[in-house]
Amino acid sequence: MQFVATEHQHRRLNPLTGTWVLVCPHRTQRPWSGQQEKAQKNELPDFDPTNPLCPGVTRPNGIQTPTYEGTYVFENDFPALVEQVPAPPNSDDPLFQIAPARGNCRVMCFHPKSNLTLPTMTAAEIVVVINEWINQFNELSSKYAWVQIFENKGSAMGCSNPHPHCQIWSCSFLPTEPQLKQERLRAYYATNDRPLLSDYVERELQRRERIVIENPDWLVVVPFWATWPFETMLISRNNNKRINDLTVDQRYNLAVTIKELTTKYDNLFQCSFPYSMGWHGAPTGPEHAHASSAHWTLHAIYYPPLLRSATVRKFMVGFELLAMAQRDLTPEQAAQKLREVDGKCHYLEK
Amino acid sequence: MQFVATEHQHRRLNPLTGTWVLVCPHRTQRPWSGQQEKAQKNELPDFDPTNPLCPGVTRPNGIQTPTYEGTYVFENDFPALVEQVPAPPNSDDPLFQIAPARGNCRVMCFHPKSNLTLPTMTAAEIVVVINEWINQFNELSSKYAWVQIFENKGSAMGCSNPHPHCQIWSCSFLPTEPQLKQERLRAYYATNDRPLLSDYVERELQRRERIVIENPDWLVVVPFWATWPFETMLISRNNNKRINDLTVDQRYNLAVTIKELTTKYDNLFQCSFPYSMGWHGAPTGPEHAHASSAHWTLHAIYYPPLLRSATVRKFMVGFELLAMAQRDLTPEQAAQKLREVDGKCHYLEK
Ligand SMILES: O=P(O)(O)O[C@H]1O[C@H](CO)[C@@H](O)[C@H](O)[C@H]1O
Ligand SMILES: O=P(O)(O)O[C@H]1O[C@H](CO)[C@@H](O)[C@H](O)[C@H]1O
Numbered sequence: 257m258q259f260v261a262t263e264h265q266h267r268r269l270n271p272l273t274g275t276w277v278l279v280c281p282h283r284t285q286r287p288w289s290g291q292q293e294k295a296q297k298n299e300l301p302d303f304d305p306t307n308p309l310c311p312g313v314t315r316p317n318g319i320q321t322p323t324y325e326g327t328y329v330f331e332n333d334f335p336a337l338v339e340q341v342p343a344p345p346n347s348d349d350p351l352f353q354i355a356p357a358r359g360n361c362r363v364m365c366f367h368p369k370s371n372l373t374l375p376t377m378t379a380a381e382i383v384v385v386i387n388e389w390i391n392q393f394n395e396l397s398s399k400y401a402w403v404q405i406f407e408n409k410g411s412a413m414g415c416s417n418p419h420p421h422c423q424i425w426s427c428s429f430l431p432t433e434p435q436l437k438q439e440r441l442r443a444y445y446a447t448n449d450r451p452l453l454s455d456y457v458e459r460e461l462q463r464r465e466r467i468v469i470e471n472p473d474w475l476v477v478v479p480f481w482a483t484w485p486f487e488t489m490l491i492s493r494n495n496n497k498r499i500n501d502l503t504v505d506q507r508y509n510l511a512v513t514i515k516e517l518t519t520k521y522d523n524l525f526q527c528s529f530p531y532s533m534g535w536h537g538a539p540t541g542p543e544h545a546h547a548s549s550a551h552w553t554l555h556a557i558y559y560p561p562l563l564r565s566a567t568v569r570k571f572m573v574g575f576e577l578l579a580m581a582q583r584d585l586t587p588e589q590a591a592q593k594l595r596e597v598d599g600k601c602h603y604l605e606k
Numbered sequence: 607m608q609f610v611a612t613e614h615q616h617r618r619l620n621p622l623t624g625t626w627v628l629v630c631p632h633r634t635q636r637p638w639s640g641q642q643e644k645a646q647k648n649e650l651p652d653f654d655p656t657n658p659l660c661p662g663v664t665r666p667n668g669i670q671t672p673t674y675e676g677t678y679v680f681e682n683d684f685p686a687l688v689e690q691v692p693a694p695p696n697s698d699d700p701l702f703q704i705a706p707a708r709g710n711c712r713v714m715c716f717h718p719k720s721n722l723t724l725p726t727m728t729a730a731e732i733v734v735v736i737n738e739w740i741n742q743f744n745e746l747s748s749k750y751a752w753v754q755i756f757e758n759k760g761s762a763m764g765c766s767n768p769h770p771h772c773q774i775w776s777c778s779f780l781p782t783e784p785q786l787k788q789e790r791l792r793a794y795y796a797t798n799d800r801p802l803l804s805d806y807v808e809r810e811l812q813r814r815e816r817i818v819i820e821n822p823d824w825l826v827v828v829p830f831w832a833t834w835p836f837e838t839m840l841i842s843r844n845n846n847k848r849i850n851d852l853t854v855d856q857r858y859n860l861a862v863t864i865k866e867l868t869t870k871y872d873n874l875f876q877c878s879f880p881y882s883m884g885w886h887g888a889p890t891g892p893e894h895a896h897a898s899s900a901h902w903t904l905h906a907i908y909y910p911p912l913l914r915s916a917t918v919r920k921f922m923v924g925f926e927l928l929a930m931a932q933r934d935l936t937p938e939q940a941a942q943k944l945r946e947v948d949g950k951c952h953y954l955e956k
Contacts, residue, residue: 259692266694267779269703275782278707280686290766294641336630336925336932342609344616350794351806352830353619357628406924414921416640423924429617431929432625444700456701480702534928559927571764574756574773575686577909578884579781582686 261586268587270481271444271452273436277483278582281589284564292567293412293530300418302369309419311368326381327388328365329424335361337425358428359400364388366420373409373420373528375518375602382511389535390500390507392424397500397540400426402434405499410530412561412569430539438539445551453553457491466591469516469599473509476517478591483581485563485570486524486590488517489555496554498537516599517558523597527566533558611936618937620831621794621802623786627833628932631939634914642917643762643880650768652719659769661718676731677738678715679774685711687775708778709750714738716770723759723770723878725868725952732861739885740850740857742774747850747890750776752784755849760880762911762919780889788889795901803903807841816941819866819949823859826867828941833931835913835920836874836940838867839905846904848887866949867908873947877916883908 259266265280308315311323317333337359344354366385367377374382389405396403407422408415430438444452460466460477468488469476476490490513496502502510521529535556538549563570563584576582609616615630658665661673667683687709694704716735717727724732739755746753757772758765780788794802810816810827818838819826826840840863846852852860871879885906888899911919913934926932 257690257692259694261694264691264694265687265707265709267705267707269705271701271703276705278686278781282688283684283686290764291761334633336628336633337615338632340607341614342607344609344611344614349809351621351802351809353621355617355619355626357615357617359615402929404925404929406928408921408924411641414640414923425925425929427929431628432931433927433929452701459699459701532924532927534924536928557928559923571758573764573909574758574882574884575754575775577783577882578756578886578907579752579754579775579777579783581782 262589268481270479270483272440272481273433274440276580277481278580279586280582280584281586283584290571291569293562293569294567300371302371304370304419307370307417307419309363309365309417309421310370324365324368326384327367329362329388329392332361332363332423335359337361337427356428360396360424360426362392362424364392364422364424366422370419373518373522374514375522376604377420377515379508379511379515382514383507386499386502386507386510390502393498393500396424396426397498399541400428401430401539401541401543402427403540404431404534406532406534408532410528412530413532415530428541434536434539437536441551451495451551451553453491453555454495457493457553465588468520468591468594469513471509471513473506474513476513478587478594480587482587482590483572483583484559484561485583485585486521486558486560486594487587488558488594490514490517490558492554496537497549497552498540498554499535501554519602520594520597520599521558521560523599523603524593525562525566526603529560529562531558531560612939618831620829620833621806622790622831623783624790626930627831628930629936630932630934631936633934640921641919643912643919644917650721652721654720654769657720657767657769659713659715659767659771660720674715674718676734677717679712679738679742682711682713682773685709687711687777706778710746710774710776712742712774714742714772714774716772720769723868723872724864725872726954727770727865729858729861729865732864733857736849736852736857736860740852743848743850746774746776747848749891750778751780751889751891751893752777753890754781754884756882756884758882760878762880763882765880778891784886784889787886791901801845801901801903803841803905804845807843807903815938818870818941818944819863821859821863823856824863826863828937828944830937832937832940833922833933834909834911835933835935836871836908836910836944837937838908838944840864840867840908842904846887847899847902848890848904849885851904869952870944870947870949871908871910873949873953874943875912875916876953879910879912881908881910 262281267276267278269276303310314320339358343356347354393403404425441452457475466477473493475493476488479489537554538552561569612631617626617628619626653660664670689708691708693706697704743753754775791802807825816827823843825843826838829839883906887904888902913920
């Protein structure tokens with residue numbers, strides 16, 4: 257019997273983390289009678305006087321959100337990370353290791369209107385978002401080792417406020433995922449004298465099996481090692497190391513790429529597609545200011561939970577938590593679906 | 607300012623995987639207006655003629671579930687892993703590594719009645735479950751490197767069938783999590799000449815801060831490095847390496863311990879408490895039959911998603927997926943709540 261990736265289970269290695277994912281494509285045939293998500297509909301008013309992220313509304317702590325245009329950034333009223341915090345005592349017991357964590361948490365509104373999302377904003381409006389990401393990154397990266405810009409979109413991804421926004425959590429330390437990438441990217445560079453993701457982009461452009469969107473500045477692929485059903489990576493083709501490296505043209509092309517990718521996502525199941533996304537690039541802060549970042553490539557990762565429809569998601573539970581990640585369709589099948597779905601016209605405009 | 611773990615954010619190391627978790631106890635104060643789970647109520651009939659796991663019902667593939675008493679095990683009708691599958695071609699490109707995966711997936715019903723769960727079954731009935739786990743493990747471990755017994759309970763954990771059951775996925779390879787543990791446990795043993803988890807049990811018994819249940823055979827703790835809000839580990843105190851090592855007395859005590867722990871879980875928020883749980887022990891199969899398992903300790907892990915009530919869960923999204931695990935109350939606070947809640951009388955019986 258000949259091996260066929262779309263029929264025969266196999267494992268694939270994520271070279272960025274060193275972990276494997278189990279691919280079981282034949283499994284999409286099973287019937288689903290479990291939990292159904294609420295399909296996200298865009299039926300919000302553009303202004304909700306009870307939503308603290310809307311312009312002019314007073315937040316629970318008494319501070320009034322200004323009547324902003326464009327973006328608006330404020331310190332999270334319930335931050336996970338704060339700056340002034342005493343360090344825990346040292347422990348020399350390997351089973352009870354504890355370490356300090358300082359940081360900062362901000363919320364960033366994308367637009368004054370509650371009923372917009374990135375795919376329904378214009379490219380020019382998305383450029384404003386990108387410029388504000390860069391402003392924030394410039395300020396925070398001078399102080400912190402890691403600045404995590406991320407967006408949780410949709411209630412299925414734990415997002416508690418439908419107003420278009422993201423968060424920025426800054427850390428005095430390198431968290432687990434970036435630390436793993438730092439080590440693996442460095443090792444690859446030491447052996448190959450090239451950034452891992454530059455080589456990866458080149459080979460994906462040759463193989464052409466997992467490409468979703470391609471333009472001179474950016475490549476969007478469903479990575480060979482994708483875990484979530486429609487996971488994508490948006491990778492810089494210009495050897496950018498961090499988000500604040502981007503030229504004006506690269507920013508504009510990024511806005512167009514984000515709009516196209518998120519439009520494809522929304523059109524796939526005709527819903528406001530939930531996901532968590534975020535940016536990864538070379539570490540920052542005084543600690544990393546003088547270290548080489550040659551092994552890094554700026555990229556964003558999208559982790560969307562939906563599997564088969566607007567209401568049926570993939571659960572990462574049981575086997576996945578206890579043993580290893582597992583996916584039900586191949587990355588190539590997911591890429592083909594995303595490639596074929598319209599990325600220009602949003603279903604709400606049709 | 608003095609460091610106080612219940613007030614000041616910090617990081618803790620999981621020595622079994624080498625990853626850190628961020629602990630942000632002050633964060634439980636934030637209001638929650640996001641997705642609410644359906645509280646799981648035990649309002650099922652004991653027999654549902656449309657449920658394929660009930661005795662005597664014909665499954666979609668035409669096979670009739672026998673009128674079983676006790677437990678019933680069958681091959682999963684939609685298995686993620688099958689035995690006969692061709693191996694993928696070798697690849698020498700480090701960015702496109704693919705590996706074979708063979709295996710087997712079984713479903714195991716705990717009891718003929720649909721409206722029971724482990725906490726509402728008797729200890730004697732749970733012993734029947736444990737004995738069947740061991741039967742299955744004996745058979746499958748002769749062939750496979752890893753036999754993952756796991757239970758997904760509740761729709762919040764992706765469980766698509768409310769009948770009390772678990773799954774057993776067997777793998778021809780060591781999955782990511784057990785592989786990581788294998789390496790770390792071995793390294794600790796090489797340095798300390800003791801299994802890591804034996805030392806851990808001893809120190810938890812001295813510190814007495816994270817104990818939930820304690821008896822001569824088993825210790826249940828919220829581990830120092832717990833990720834999920836009410837995560838627990840149920841650890842053998844008898845240097846057992848695998849589930850099929852257990853003596854008749856240890857099995858009975860395990861049944862009592864499982865009943866007590868899951869009763870506490872249900873009583874905590876007065877609901878049928880969702881979780882994913884599973885067993886970890888020394889690897890098996892021809893490949894590991896002659897290797898030393900001295901560094902291993904048999905243990906079960908419970909990952910429950912609920913955070914504050916029957917309907918408010920912790921979402922592992924954005925920051926957690928992109929940067930690192932993060933929790934909102936300390937393991938000591940969670941352990942205290944679980945210690946104090948009744949583990950003898952289930953709220954439905956009150
Ligand atoms: O086989 P089930 O219970 O239908 O499926 C559930 O458990 C599996 C193993 O953890 C997961 O892969 C699925 O995502 C989940 O929905
Ligand atoms: O801050 P939010 O959006 O209320 O909270 C959400 O994102 C956080 C960061 O990923 C998570 O820790 C929370 O579990 C999630 O509900």
